Amino acid sequence: MSADIGLRFDTNGVDWAEAAAIFERAPLGTREPDTLRRTFENSDLTCFARDGERLVGIARALSDRTVQSVIYDLCMLPEYQGKGLGTRMMRAMLERLGTPSCVLWAVPGKEPFYARLGFHPMLTAMALSDDPEGAAARGYITL
Template identity: 30%
Template sequence: MTFPYTIETDPNLVDYDQVTDVLHKAGLGSSSDRSANEKAFKNSDITIFIKDGDKVIGVGRALTDFVSQGAIYNVAVDPDYQKQHVGHTIITTLLEKLQGINIILYTHPQTLTLYEKYGFKRNKTAFSHFGHGTAEGLQWMEDEGFFLPDGYRFESEIGRY
């Protein structure tokens, strides 16, 4: 099967209203985050935009030192284009560009098994600190299952601390 869409990697050659729309439709932000999204993508080391003609239909980005560590963020596909290998193309392109280094990926609990198909492993030693999160946003993340319960301990930790 030939991939019918265009892969754009230059963050200066996309419409950030469209990028914001894709992120919003995928549940990764509000429709008013245009300037923040533009800044985030333009400050990233690697960017991937999938386009159907002039329309942005999928996005993803990564931060990396290109030596040992990288992190993937904002992988999103317009719901009208899901199940057409758009997300697969974003992930595999990012993984190719980050080849040979450790990669972390932060995702929604409902997509955990998707990333396992690409070799990602769940990590029990990671932490997150949301310095700019709102109380409402953090509560949504709590309700969606992003966090382990306060005081949660894996069996191997019990009695060690």
């Protein structure tokens, strides 16, 4: 991993097929490039990590910029995981969001990463899903 990975906070020039490949390899599932583009373009904050010209990590957040934020889709290529890039991206996003409260969906098994950043498990969160059986099978919800 290059020491000079740059972070950008706009969607200009993003290759959405490349972003969708990162999403799949991370692995966070499959997203069509156009759907991924729309979700990022409609988000309040985006973060893209580039190693030179190569897109290696993506993340996004929704926020009221006053009280509450929600971080979604922090993901990076597997070869960049466990090397501090996710922490760097999260800290940069939390700083830019600046809200006293922030929640997120953690990929099952990744909770210790978020705990190191000060996040705590929620006891009362609820989810409405168009595929509850699939979400339960992936470990996101209980039925």
